[in-house]
Amino acid sequence: MELNAANLGFQELNECLRETDDRQITLSGCIGQRFIAAGMSGKEIGIHGIPGNALGAYLNGSVIETFGNAQDAVGDTMNDGEIIVHGNIGDAAGYAMRGGKIFVKGNAGYRAGIHMKAYQDKVPVMVIGGRTGSFLGEYQAGGIIIVLGLSGGEKPIVSNFPCTGMHGGKLFLRSDCAGIHFPHQVHHHPASAGELEEIRGYVAEFCAHFGGDPDEILHAEFTLVTPDSGNPYKQMYVAN
Amino acid sequence: MNIYPEFEVLRNDSRCIRCRVCERQCANEVHWFDADGKLMLSDESKCVNCQRCVTLCPTRALKIVKSDCRLRENANYTDQTIKEIYRQAETGGVLLSSMGNPNPLPVYWDKILINASQVTNPPIDPLREPMETRVFLGKKPEHIRRNADGSLDTKLAPQLTLSMPVMFSAMSYGSISYNAHASLARAATALGIYYNTGEGGLHEDFYQYGKNTIVQVASGRFGVHKDYLEAGAAIEIKMGQGAKPGIGGHLPGTKAVGDVSKTRMIPEGSDAISPAPHHDIYSIEDLRQLVYSLKEATEYRLPVIVKVAAVHNIAAIASGIARSGADIIAIDGFRGGTGAAPTRIRDNVGIPIELALAAVDKRLRDEGIRNNVSIVCGGSIRSAADVVKAIALGADACYIATAACLAMGCHLCRSCHTGKCNWGIATQRPDLVKRLNPDIGSERLINLMNAWRHEIKELMGGMGINSIEALRGNRLMLRGVGLTEKELEILGISHAGE
Numbered sequence: 001m002e003l004n005a006a007n008l009g010f011q012e013l014n015e016c017l018r019e020t021d022d023r024q025i026t027l028s029g030c031i032g033q034r035f036i037a038a039g040m041s042g043k044e045i046g047i048h049g050i051p052g053n054a055l056g057a058y059l060n061g062s063v064i065e066t067f068g069n070a071q072d073a074v075g076d077t078m079n080d081g082e083i084i085v086h087g088n089i090g091d092a093a094g095y096a097m098r099g100g101k102i103f104v105k106g107n108a109g110y111r112a113g114i115h116m117k118a119y120q121d122k123v124p125v126m127v128i129g130g131r132t133g134s135f136l137g138e139y140q141a142g143g144i145i146i147v148l149g150l151s152g153g154e155k156p157i158v159s160n161f162p163c164t165g166m167h168g169g170k171l172f173l174r175s176d177c178a179g180i181h182f183p184h185q186v187h188h189h190p191a192s193a194g195e196l197e198e199i200r201g202y203v204a205e206f207c208a209h210f211g212g213d214p215d216e217i218l219h220a221e222f223t224l225v226t227p228d229s230g231n232p233y234k235q236m237y238v239a240n
Numbered sequence: 241m242n243i244y245p246e247f248e249v250l251r252n253d254s255r256c257i258r259c260r261v262c263e264r265q266c267a268n269e270v271h272w273f274d275a276d277g278k279l280m281l282s283d284e285s286k287c288v289n290c291q292r293c294v295t296l297c298p299t300r301a302l303k304i305v306k307s308d309c310r311l312r313e314n315a316n317y318t319d320q321t322i323k324e325i326y327r328q329a330e331t332g333g334v335l336l337s338s339m340g341n342p343n344p345l346p347v348y349w350d351k352i353l354i355n356a357s358q359v360t361n362p363p364i365d366p367l368r369e370p371m372e373t374r375v376f377l378g379k380k381p382e383h384i385r386r387n388a389d390g391s392l393d394t395k396l397a398p399q400l401t402l403s404m405p406v407m408f409s410a411m412s413y414g415s416i417s418y419n420a421h422a423s424l425a426r427a428a429t430a431l432g433i434y435y436n437t438g439e440g441g442l443h444e445d446f447y448q449y450g451k452n453t454i455v456q457v458a459s460g461r462f463g464v465h466k467d468y469l470e471a472g473a474a475i476e477i478k479m480g481q482g483a484k485p486g487i488g489g490h491l492p493g494t495k496a497v498g499d500v501s502k503t504r505m506i507p508e509g510s511d512a513i514s515p516a517p518h519h520d521i522y523s524i525e526d527l528r529q530l531v532y533s534l535k536e537a538t539e540y541r542l543p544v545i546v547k548v549a550a551v552h553n554i555a556a557i558a559s560g561i562a563r564s565g566a567d568i569i570a571i572d573g574f575r576g577g578t579g580a581a582p583t584r585i586r587d588n589v590g591i592p593i594e595l596a597l598a599a600v601d602k603r604l605r606d607e608g609i610r611n612n613v614s615i616v617c618g619g620s621i622r623s624a625a626d627v628v629k630a631i632a633l634g635a636d637a638c639y640i641a642t643a644a645c646l647a648m649g650c651h652l653c654r655s656c657h658t659g660k661c662n663w664g665i666a667t668q669r670p671d672l673v674k675r676l677n678p679d680i681g682s683e684r685l686i687n688l689m690n691a692w693r694h695e696i697k698e699l700m701g702g703m704g705i706n707s708i709e710a711l712r713g714n715r716l717m718l719r720g721v722g723l724t725e726k727e728l729e730i731l732g733i734s735h736a737g738e
Contacts, residue, residue: 038536058464
């Protein structure tokens with residue numbers, strides 16, 4: 001189905017998406033409608049124009065491809081599926097994401113991957129092609145965040161205060177991270193060749209979406225960040 | 241430094257039959273049997289005064305009493321204050337407590353009295369006349385709308401239907417046990433009211449009680465996914481909690497075991513941290529975004545509740561929430577319970593629910609938006625009388641949790657954070673959990689609510705009111721005693737005798 005979103009509010013737009021039996025839907029003229037495909041399963045949605053906040057919130061198995069930038073809270077509390085953004089994304093992408101994948105060609109704003117989780121085989125993945133703002137992976141509790149720094153100029157790969165409160169999951173940064181200050185409750189070290197193998201498949205998927213050579217991208221220094229304890233606040237309390 | 245124990249274990253040895261029930265029942269390992277001397281001994285330093293041993297001792301040989309070994313009396317530096325300093329000096333830790341604020345701060349419910357009819361407008365006897373205690377929570381239409389053919393447009397925003405104006409408020413699976421959740425879920429279903437998952441997800445066994453379940457979405461988003469959102473009858477966004485306004489929650493890794501970790505979708509043994517803020521909410525507009533993302537994900541079929549702690553500017557905050565698209569506002573007062581909260585926060589942050597409720601109801605009425613939302617209040621609703629007073633101050637319904645825990649066997653020892661609840665409520669230890677039988681737990685909850693419903697009807701009947709709707713916001717039915725002009729002004733009630 002092809003749908004011109006230009007004159008639709010977010011409610012009407014989502015109603016159209018829910019009501020159609022078509023699996024593949026192309027939206028054109030998107031002008032900032034929020035909550036596109038919230039909670040939806042089994043759809044493949046291509047978006048031309050700019051989707052609004054909370055794109056694919058609670059997404060439950062659909063694929064969303066945006067041929068441009070996206071706004072804040074992409075994939076908020078997403079459970080399954082894939083969101084592909086051929087541009088930059090705003091703040092709090094993948095907030096509390098617990099499954100599925102987000103691929104971003106460009107940069108991410110503040111708080112990307114905040115409070116991402118994982119449970120057994122359900123491991124969410126976010127790959128950001130460019131650079132990220134402050135508080136990357138804040139409170140991260142699981143999942144894998146990969147930042148490639150392929151675009152975004154001379155800025156550091158991540159801005160201030162990455163991994164604050166991180167207590168699970170992994171973060172791969174394609175940089176030596178010199179000059180980046182990590183909090184005391186995380187470990188960071190240059191990723192070994194073996195450790196990078198874990199993300200080879202995700203980088204290959206990224207390249208399939210946006211172009212590029214996985215080997216070339218992986219042939220660089222990566223920093224791997226992991227928490228040193230799943231119980232960062234254990235020692236803070238005394239029973240009263 | 242050794243702090244002298246707070247309690248003494250008094251054992252009447254002439255009654256003790258050495259059956260060792262106390263020893264088996266105490267998860268704190270206070271009691272043991274000395275085989276050489278053939279007598280029961282105890283280490284009172286481990287005792288939390290939960291009364292489990294006292295209750296189960298078949299010969300009533302046991303008594304737990306407050307130790308009279310105290311530091312030198314000082315009205316400023318009390319025994320408690322000094323010992324807290326010792327504990328912190330020893331460990332460098334933040335003091336952690338459980339359940340609601342126990343301090344002697346004003347309880348306004350106890351300074352409010354209810355009216356009754358005499359001579360004119362006669363009282364109604366609920367035993368022989370119908371009394372309506374059913375309430376509907378959700379947005380109410382501002383105007384009568386008609387269809388093109390002139391018939392009434394009866395499409396309403398989604399509503400919760402309660403057989404009586406009381407619900408079980410949020411306690412997560414994790415903070416309380418499987419059997420406690422089972423008891424609450426079954427009781428809510430039998431009673432035609434609702435219980436609340438708290439921020440711990442919904443165990444798959446309890447999806448069957450979905451029609452009477454409120455599912456919670458909080459800052460950590462634990463266990464939140466499409467099926468979970470759709471499983472319940474309403475979705476509650478937790479912005480704050482009365483026991484700990486302004487801070488988040490924290491389930492220690494020791495409690496995130498087995499099904500708890502599965503239900504929350506976090507690895508076993510990992511701390512479950514609910515951060516203080518929702519990281520995507522910095523304004524009413526942002527709150528609106530979360531409200532509508534949830535409505536979109538559930539196709540507008542479920543009412544959305546926004547729960548906030550009662551804090552200083554609660555009236556303005558509630559006004560914002562009423563404009564955010566939320567259907568129901570839940571306000572939690574500073575006496576609300578908790579499975580664990582920093583002592584200083586619990587005892588010093590927030591305001592009494594009575595004042596918050598009165599202020600919110602007035603503000604929303606003044607602004608003409610009271611019908612945009614229903615108001616639910618919680619934070620130490622202890623009896624049917626508290627419920628009636630809350631409704632008359634403007635609430636649509638009340639949330640109870642401490643009272644519900646008491647019904648299930650809680651003895652308010654305020655040690656939930658240890659995870660060793662001897663009553664099988666605030667624990668995940670299988671041997672302790674099984675002490676709470678959900679058949680009995682749910683029956684006791686049902687008994688309590690049925691008793692309250694009778695009392696509510698009697699109190700209403702006495703006022704000559706036969707419908708809870710006619711009581712809501714009816715502050716003329718209330719009078720204050722021993723309150724200042726300012727307190728009366730905020731509560732919107734007259735003094736007794738006026």
